Amino acid sequence: MKKIVYGLLLFSAIGCGSVENYTQNDLRQEFFQEKMMVFTLSSASVKYINVTGPHSGYPSNPDVNEVFKQAVAELAEETHLNLKTADHISQASIDVKILDIDWHFGLSRTDMITKLNFNTNGKNYESTGHFKNFGGSAGNNLKRSFKNAIYNFLLTYQK
Template identity: 45%
Template sequence: MRKLLLGLFLTSVTVCLSAQSSSSKSINKDYYKDKTLIFNYNTSSVENFNVEGPHAGMFIQPDVKKTFEEAVSEMAKETKINLINSVDSGSDHIDSKILDITWQFQLFSAELTTKVNFNVNNQNYMSTGSFKNMGGGSERKNLKKALKNSIYNFLIEYQK
């Protein structure tokens, strides 16, 4: 019985780790070299998670606005692109409206998915970001990683 459980556990770990979505697309640093992208968090964004599947423990709702701002700041550091947060709206600002946050729990993994609409000069860019891990993890950290993935996917689409 132990060998069966150990084998099942190792198989699920391998499958989950290999299932992490990775993008073969990369950001064109030259395109963003002389640009500053100003992100505005849209106050009509969703603030609550949709939680699906079996899970245990307490759920602490993170501050979505603060987490989005942290995601933008971290993406700026990681990509070396001039990305900033602003509360002022302007014609060249990127209105960022979070449409959905879903945390899907499965037997050995959990995936947090965000759907964000980035509006730049009346042009909409829909972006989905996700972060999958073993177990549940921290609500705020998982949200931040999924939002960073959404921002990354937006940057890929925006540079086209």
């Protein structure tokens, strides 16, 4: 019985410890060097999380706007890029619309998947963010999924 408990603790620690860190990344720093990327969320964005799979209770929906701001701030710090959020569309250079937020519970892990549309200079870029974990809170998993989606957008945008 102790071996099972220790095994689960080890599995949990490894699963929860697999957090993505964007300090080592594939972004071209010279491309973004003179740019300030200012994001704002569209008022038409999805504000709720679709929860599927076997789970207990109903997780509370975090403040999606606040979580998005945290994701941009953390990604800016980790990538050393000039990324910011704006409160008004007139201040932003990139309008972001959240198309979908899904949190799927499996038997041994959860997957947070976000689909975002980035509109800048008349062009649309659709990006998907993924975050896999053993559990975690809705807000923390959502933030990491947003970071992944924003990072994926930046990879596409720099081309």
